[in-house]
Amino acid sequence: MVFAAEECIFAKNQPAGLFMEFAIILTYPPGTKRCADRILFSARYNEDELRSFGISNDNIDFNDLYKGNDEFNKIRKLWQDPAYLNDFYNENEHFFNTEYWNNISKTQFITDTIASAPLIFDKLKKATEENTLEELFQPLDKEDGEKADYTSIRVKSKYGEIRHRFAFRIYAVKIEDGCYVITGGAIKIAKDMGKAPNTRIELAKINQVYAEIGGMDDKNSFIEFVFE
Numbered sequence: 001m002v003f004a005a006e007e008c009i010f011a012k013n014q015p016a017g018l019f020m021e022f023a024i025i026l027t028y029p030p031g032t033k034r035c036a037d038r039i040l041f042s043a044r045y046n047e048d049e050l051r052s053f054g055i056s057n058d059n060i061d062f063n064d065l066y067k068g069n070d071e072f073n074k075i076r077k078l079w080q081d082p083a084y085l086n087d088f089y090n091e092n093e094h095f096f097n098t099e100y101w102n103n104i105s106k107t108q109f110i111t112d113t114i115a116s117a118p119l120i121f122d123k124l125k126k127a128t129e130e131n132t133l134e135e136l137f138q139p140l141d142k143e144d145g146e147k148a149d150y151t152s153i154r155v156k157s158k159y160g161e162i163r164h165r166f167a168f169r170i171y172a173v174k175i176e177d178g179c180y181v182i183t184g185g186a187i188k189i190a191k192d193m194g195k196a197p198n199t200r201i202e203l204a205k206i207n208q209v210y211a212e213i214g215g216m217d218d219k220n221s222f223i224e225f226v227f228e
Contacts, residue, residue, distance in 0.1 A: 020212050021046070022181065022226050023070040026128045034223055038128050038178035041226070042072035043209055053204040060084060071205075075170070075185035079117035085110045088187070095189040095196060102163050112162040113187065120168050124153075134177055140206070141193070153180065169199070171206050179219035183209045 021044040027036040045053075050061050060066055066074050078084050089096060089106045096104050127133045137153050153170040161167070170185040184205045190196040193203055216222045 020049075020209070021070075023072075025070070025072045025182065026125060028128050028131075034227065038131065038133060039219065039223070040072075040124075040128060040172075040180050040182060042070040042182040043184070043205070044068070044070040045205075049208070053201050053208070055201060060087075070182075071184045072170070072182045076117070076121055079113055079168070079187070082110055082114065085113055092189050092196070092198075100191055101165070101189070104163050109162065113167075116162060117168065120170075124170070131178070133180070137172075137174065137180070140171070153182070169202070171202050173206060173210050173213065175213075175216060175222045176219050179222065181209060181213065181222075 022041045023044055024033060024039065025042045026038075026040040027033060028038040029036070033039070047062065047067075050059075051057075055061050060078070061074075066077065069077070086106065089109050093106075095101065096106075096109065124133075124136065127136050153172045167187050167189075168185070169188050170182060172180040172182045174180050184202045186198045186202045188196070188199060190199070193199040213222065213225070216225060
């Protein structure tokens with residue numbers, strides 16, 4: 001399954017001083033933009049924005065292989081990268097050696113992640129085509145964010161499990177049904193979002209995007225905003 005941004009769209013310089021960039025990831029009907037029935041955007045952050053989320057300069061986000069990628073395509077690549085998954089396991093081994101993860105071994109974690117991740121992205125694409133996106137979206141747990149109207153895309157496929165846990169998260173801000181802005185994604189390694197470094201970063205991202213585009217509650221207004 002190959003995904004590519006259909007078009008990069010630049011929004012104006014925002015009040016926070018950050019230059020937010022969006023890419024169109026999926027549309028239905030395919031190839032449509034302004035008149036799409038369903039449309040998924042993905043944020044792309046510059047280096048200053050990445051640092052503002054608490055991401056250090058030695059993080060893989062600053063690696064030439066991933067720097068400049070929109071968030072959707074970045075996580076799609078990361079979850080298929082054995083070297084990244086090996087480092088991710090080593091850095092978070094204490095989380096994997098818990099009851100929550102059933103003491104999963106590094107080999108099984110890497111193997112299961114590489115096998116499961118493409119099926120999740122395939123399901124998201126099919127949901128865009130079949131008008132079932134809302135069946136995949138669940139509100140972000142209230143304890144995970146300050147605003148209850150955040151939406152996180154929780155792609156929970158029976159084919160996407162690791163050790164019987166739905167480990168993958170793709171986070172987004174919902175504009176309206178069929179229109180979402182993906183802000184990032186993570187392999188959830190702790191039950192509470194704020195207790196693991198990777199999901200704390202994702203919470204910062206979704207907070208920032210929400211602050212930048214908050215108040216836009218219909219697809220047409222948002223599309224006009226990013227095309228303006």
